[in-house]
Amino acid sequence: MSWFSIIVSLLLLSLRVEASIHDYKSQKFNAKGNAFVVHGGSEGIYSFNPNHNDTSLIAANGDSYIRFERIIFRRNKDITNFSSLPIQAVVFEVEDRETIGGSAYGGQRAVCCTGDLAKLGVCTEGQVIHRPSAENSDWPQVFGVSFDMDDEEAVLPLKSIQITKTGMYNLYFIHCDTRLMELVVEGKTVWKNPSGYLPGRMAPMKLFYQFMSFAFVLLGIFWFSQYARFWREVFPLQNCITLVITLGMFEMALWYFDYAEFNETGIRPTGTTIWAVTFGTVKRTVARLIILIVSMGYGVVRPTLGGLTSKVVLLGGTFFLASEVLEMVENVGAVSDLSGKARLFLVLPSAVLDVFFILWIFTSLSATLNKLQARRMMVKLDIYRKFTNALAITVIVSVSWICYELYFKSNDIYNEQWRNAWIIPAFWQVLSFSLLCVICVLWAPSQNSTRYAYRDDWSDEFDRDDTTLTLIKPSTISSKDFGIVPEARPVQGSNGSSNGDLEEDKTE
Numbered sequence: 088m089s090w091f092s093i094i095v096s097l098l099l100l101s102l103r104v105e106a107s108i109h110d111y112k113s114q115k116f117n118a119k120g121n122a123f124v125v126h127g128g129s130e131g132i133y134s135f136n137p138n139h140n141d142t143s144l145i146a147a148n149g150d151s152y153i154r155f156e157r158i159i160f161r162r163n164k165d166i167t168n169f170s171s172l173p174i175q176a177v178v179f180e181v182e183d184r185e186t187i188g189g190s191a192y193g194g195q196r197a198v199c200c201t202g203d204l205a206k207l208g209v210c211t212e213g214q215v216i217h218r219p220s221a222e223n224s225d226w227p228q229v230f231g232v233s234f235d236m237d238d239e240e241a242v243l244p245l246k247s248i249q250i251t252k253t254g255m256y257n258l259y260f261i262h263c264d265t266r267l268m269e270l271v272v273e274g275k276t277v278w279k280n281p282s283g284y285l286p287g288r289m290a291p292m293k294l295f296y297q298f299m300s301f302a303f304v305l306l307g308i309f310w311f312s313q314y315a316r317f318w319r320e321v322f323p324l325q326n327c328i329t330l331v332i333t334l335g336m337f338e339m340a341l342w343y344f345d346y347a348e349f350n351e352t353g354i355r356p357t358g359t360t361i362w363a364v365t366f367g368t369v370k371r372t373v374a375r376l377i378i379l380i381v382s383m384g385y386g387v388v389r390p391t392l393g394g395l396t397s398k399v400v401l402l403g404g405t406f407f408l409a410s411e412v413l414e415m416v417e418n419v420g421a422v423s424d425l426s427g428k429a430r431l432f433l434v435l436p437s438a439v440l441d442v443f444f445i446l447w448i449f450t451s452l453s454a455t456l457n458k459l460q461a462r463r464m465m466v467k468l469d470i471y472r473k474f475t476n477a478l479a480i481t482v483i484v485s486v487s488w489i490c491y492e493l494y495f496k497s498n499d500i501y502n503e504q505w506r507n508a509w510i511i512p513a514f515w516q517v518l519s520f521s522l523l524c525v526i527c528v529l530w531a532p533s534q535n536s537t538r539y540a541y542r543d544d545w546s547d548e549f550d551r552d553d554t555t556l557t558l559i560k561p562s563t564i565s566s567k568d569f570g571i572v573p574e575a576r577p578v579q580g581s582n583g584s585s586n587g588d589l590e591e592d593k594t595e
Contacts, residue, residue: 107284107353109258111158113271116262122198122215123270127176127258130278131287131505134253149281151250153178153258158243158274160232160260162267167237172213172264175231176243180220180254181501183227189216199263213263223252234267243274255287255502277353284353285346288502291509293346299516300339306520307332310527317532324386325532327377331523334370341366357419364414372407374519375444378478378526382451387467388458402443409436445482452478470529477525481518488514 109128116123135151160174179187188198189209200210210216220226228248232241250256260272280287310332314321341363349355379399385392392399413433452475459468492511495504502508 107278107286107349107355109276109278111272111274111276113161113273116260116267116270116272120196120198121201121263123262123264123267124198125260125272127260127276128278129255129257129502131255131502132250132253132278133280133282133287134251135249136281150279151281152247152277152279153250153256154247154277154279155243155245156275156277157245158260158272158276160234160241160243161271161273162234162239163269164239166266166268167234167239169234169266170236171234171241171267172262173231173233174241174243174260174262174264174267174270175215175229177215177217177227177229177259177261178248178256179217179227180252180256181503182254183220183222184257184501186218186220186227187216189218198261215261215263253287255505279353283350285350288505288508289346290350292513293343293350295509295513295516296339296343296346299520300336300343302520303332303336303339306524306527307336310531313532317534320534321532322386324377324381325530327373328523328526328530331370331374331377332527334366334373335520335523338363338366338370360419361415364418365411368407368411368414371410371519372403374523375406376403379444379448379451381474382448382455384451384455384458387471388455388462388464402440402447406437406440406444409433409440413437448478474526474529477522477529481522484518488518 107130111125111127114125116125118124132151132153136149155176158176162171177187188196189204190196197204198215200212200214200216202212204210204216205212215229217227217229230244230246232243234241256278258276262270278284278286280290282290285293310329314325314329341359345356345359345363348359376399379402380392381387383389383392383395413436416433452471456468456471456475459471495508495511499508
């Protein structure tokens with residue numbers, strides 16, 4: 088326990104990056120239609136709650152706001168010989184997105200007010216087009232600053248916007264002046280929920296990882312108590328399961344500490360996030376490799392993987408790298424409640440490798456089941472059938488959930504369902520934990536654990552119930568059943584075909 092406390096303390100003191108505190112470091116404006124834009128952030132924010140006051144957390148005081156702190160716009164010295172059009176900050180809730188921009192006579196929609204629209208008297212030329220929200224005339228919030236003659240900097244006035252309605256809020260810095268080339272923005276904005284600094288979509292994950300940490304503790308108590316009682320009967324597969332449980336406990340604890348620190352300070356600890364991502368990726372990689380080698384019959388019907396070892400290691404290493412890069416991009420330094428386009432590109436390798444794992448696992452399981460049935464190892468065959476059923480159910484549920492996830496995201500282009508989005512990543516954690524629990528029950532350490540392990544003397548061919556044993560007693564074998572006798576010969580130490588199977592297992 089002391090070592091765990093030391094590790095956690097070191098991680099919490101690691102380097103940090105700003106997250107719910109959105110930091111802008113010389114970000115350039117990009118042309119979007121007839122406007123020049125910088126995306127300042129998007130977060131789900133719950134409305135101000137004066138009754139919410141968690142005395143254990145300073146940040147959980149019920150306040151809910153977006154605060155602008157020293158936002159500075161900079162232009163080059165070469166273009167300081169004119170007074171500019173305003174650079175504006177536009178804050179709006181996603182349901183009010185249609186109040187931003189407009190078009191003249193049904194033409195192409197524009198963000199900046201054009202001459203034709205100005206003639207209609209609906210906006211001021213050179214400024215952002217916006218109309219009051221039908222629900223609240225004070226929204227969207229639009230304010231700005233202009234460059235005076237010879238000024239290289241323009242400072243946006245300090246402002247704090249209190250959030251009185253729960254929703255997905257977006258911030259954009261926009262200008263319409265084509266003369267402001269190479270304009271950049273610096274500074275930061277602070278986004279806060281009533282319960283702390285966690286973005287709205289991430290907030291439920293803190294409680295979820297607290298629950299998962301408790302679940303892994305319960306699983307660990309069960310497994311380690313069995314392990315300690317029957318440690319003499321433990322075989323290699325059970326040691327691998329112990330490793331996965333340990334990695335899972337560390338992963339859940341680290342994610343909880345990551346979200347708790349983020350929620351309290353608004354600053355996400357980089358060290359904790361990296362360690363949580365790495366522990367999680369190692370756990371998923373090891374778990375997939377264990378399922379694969381068990382499906383191949385390693386430690387049960389074959390003593391080694393033979394020439395397949397290098398291929399298994401290569402697949403595991405490739406999956407680890409692909410998953411680690413994906414998780415790092417998605418989690419380390421995450422700022423907004425919007426998933427980046429990079430994730431869509433990086434998720435493809437992991438998905439392809441997962442499909443390869445599934446195909447290889449079920450192909451190997453089929454061969455192992457056939458071998459167990461041919462050798463009439465009924466106890467091992469029974470446990471492998473249960474294992475196969477559990478994997479099949481997991482795959483079916485996974486495919487169904489992927490279809491739901493695609494449906495969810497295709498119908499939530501603007502992240503309006505952000506309050507339910509946490510369920511998608513949480514489900515994968517619950518599903519993998521459920522499969523781990525099934526595996527722990529099937530291969531839990533017991534006084535008969537070694538009956539599931541590989542034996543050189545092939546004595547485990549008699550691992551079947553009494554009814555089956557009576558079928559192979561010499562006194563009950565009829566002449567028409569004589570053809571099955573060769574299958575029972577390996578236990579008599581013959582040098583027949585069974586030795587060939589043993590040799591195949593050792594060299595395959």
